[in-house]
Amino acid sequence: MRLFPRAGPTASMVSATSIVVSGGIAVRGIGLLKLIYAAHVFGTSDAQDAFLEAFLLPSLLSDVLAAAVAPALIPALIRASTEGRTAGAVALYRAAFGAGLATTLVAALVLGLFFPFALPVLASGFGKEKSALTLRLLLVMLPLLPLTACNVLWRCILNAGNRFVLAALAPVATPLASLAVLYFGAARWGIQALAIGAVAGSAVEGILLAQGVYRLGYPLIPKLKGALNRLGPVLQQFGTILLSSVLFGCIPLIDNAMAAGLATGSLSVFGFGTKLATVILSLGPASIATGALPQLSRLAVVGDWRVMRGSLLHFGKLILLVTVPIVAVLMLFSGQLVRVVFQKGAFSTQAAYEVALVQRYSLLQVPLAVISALGFRLASSMAANELVIPAAGVGVAVAALADYQLRRILGVQGIALASVVTQLSVIATLGFLLKRRMSKQRLGVHTEAVPPGGDAL
Template sequence: MSAHGKSIARNAAVVAGATLVSRILGFVRDIIVAFALGAGLFADAFFVAFRIPNLLRRLFGEGSLTMAFIPVYSRVLEEEGEEAARAMARSAMVWLAVILVGITVLVEILARPLTMAIAPGFLDNAVQFAVTVDLVRICFPYVIFICSVALCMGILNARNHFLAPALAPVALNIALIGAALFGYFFGFNVAYCMAWGVLAGGAAQWLLQQPFLTRAGFSWRGSWSWRNKGVARMGLLMLPTVFGAAVYQINILLGTLLASFLPVGSVSYLYYADRLVQFPLGVFGIAVSTAALPSLSRLAAKGELEEFDKALSASLGLTLFIALPAAAGLIGLAGPVIGLLFERGAFTAQAVVATAQALVAYSVGLPFIALARPLVAAFYALEDTRTPVKIAVLCLIANVGLGVWLMQPLAHVGLALAVSASSLLNFALLHVLLTRKRGTRLLPSGTVLKTGALSILIGWGAFTTAAWHPWWLLLIPVWVILYVVLALVLRLDEARLFVDVFRARVRRKAKGA
């Protein structure tokens, strides 16, 4: 594996470690929210209201903004120097603040028609619709904070710092946990308390980034311009990538719209199932693409395209090595995992079954969602935004069509399957077209075959032991170790790299202790 591939793996380990802490806390949050809020009217209203600014975070923040900012920032840093790169970042923040404040004012005014467009099925229940409108107005200003955090993330990642951005969600989780418990134990409406908690969490995430920016030598004080050429180039990249950078999130939003026509609780089943899929996707899958984008951007800026291909191939192999067994494990243990995490308080046994079904359907698409991220990052590093956008539009159409077709016989499970199918289509088209563009094989075939076979074995083992309470939980680390050992026996490069990075981090922690 190339030196750049190893660097990406080390940085991905940092992101994965920090994200793991955040996701574990996120599960604690979901357990508390499931207990305090359940899966009824107020829960559906909050999840729809929170999903709107969260979607914009994916679209304009961590999606198109970060992916458009890092390649341009890296090129400015390479060609014009440090001060020019700083001025470009400051200029981008000014433009971002002006645009986001304007959008927020419009949403506050137009909250009712926006809610009607996002969840038209709620119109049949006047109380649910009115509550959702209120929560949209409270939650939406969160987008100002979180998109600004995404710009901070771009600055830090481009400077090879990954820890602080990955830890940022911890602040949001703490705020939401505190808000849910406050509302529950003091007799306030939990949904409204959590909406205010979203705002507090956004502000906390922004504040968390500032000391790390200062240590990296960056300050918001200094020169900036309304006409900064780097920001103009970033804007040209960003506008067409709003859809291309966030196909999965748009699919989830459309699933919410369709789910609003299904029985009460359907939105919540999909939400909790998606949260579980996001755990391995966020900890490992997105961690690789997050670490890969700055490296790919620097290589593209320098014209080192052979190294670019090697780094991308390493990123895809490592992503597949982790995502396939994760999907197999979630499918095999869907019921027990949902029951362990959420079956208490207002979350009933029937909700467990319905959510587990959605989890299996989502998990089928997990590897394709994870693999698409490095491919999209590669297109953006090459400053090709048209191709991902065309693919994204096609996949959105496929998702809606499949969702409408499958929701009739399969209800919310059909919507989850539609997301997985459109994610497969998205990955396949991205991979084929980028392979043609670069003229070389990007996804290692040996890794595909060996990882696929091992994942089927691990998934089957997890499924057959799912009824062994509580042994199924204790066996999870056994399956992980068995998978890595067998991968080493089969001489998978990704397995050796995984072990080497793990050993290096253990040694560093031991020295620090």
């Protein structure tokens, strides 16, 4: 088998992923400029801590929504389109639009009401004034939830229709708007400029995506009536994926809670130190999911599981071939990179040193996260989505234990190192479960087919 195929499913996945990665680089590049400028203005201050804590839950819920909706909805949309039921695909989209918008509006209301009670637990080291600022910032960013619901759905439509370029580049609007609002409004609004910019950018992104969706023939009006009946098969897949996503989403909450319980500025150090790993993860495993999902869904429609599995394994080798050398170089030059990027203005030499240590430890998880993502796709090809749930549960338990133990030894750097232990536990658990399922398939014990509209993380 050629390492770099010219045709076939793997070539299609590589092409789509290349587009997604290119768009992601543009988005993260502008996001990095915003991060650098924010670090220059606010440093590792209490205001920066408050913003990071306030942004955590809306961004976490948005990430969970994005992770669960695409794998559940895109296969169903492609199945409907492949079978020539264009009207059915449009009806499915409108039902998902209505249900998603209604759900996120309710979620925003609930989050705004209950966040004051959860804040003392999530940020035990915050004082009264710092907690009040965190709450104000959260209220400003609550519109991110319904805006994200629209944007995620519209990106699904574009990706299912092989319109990867617009779906990949439209998110540039969010960091660009945040940077603009921060630059022109920081003196007037302070840290709230970051929150306002995030909401404005998400709205601009939605406008761009909506235009592309409309040109594909999909209306921009949701339909809530009868949505549950039409979304039955999708919701079944969504529930399994959502539970896994929620469990995995608990891990950054645990990490941030552990960091917030340390000395002042520790949460900011952890946030800056893990930012690079987060960016790479969004361009690695996340790009795999985005670029590969439509092609895998088309293979699922025709039931070609052998080709699907072979394509995933081949694709994984290519991803590791690219990821491992990049991570090694970044770890080697981590200190220099942090000093060049962050050590300006209010960002001290000591803060730069601590951020560099966190960054080195956090980068270790990147190749492991790629392996995890491939495990999720392999589970999907075997109709074994439910195996991801126990793996996620083990990951949460190990994250809490490893964070607690390693922060006692290494401080905030220990929390970053704990992410490596967490990834290893997920890989080991999922690998064991997949191996056992594969043995049953070889013996003919397990012969289920993927259900309509099915896919996994």
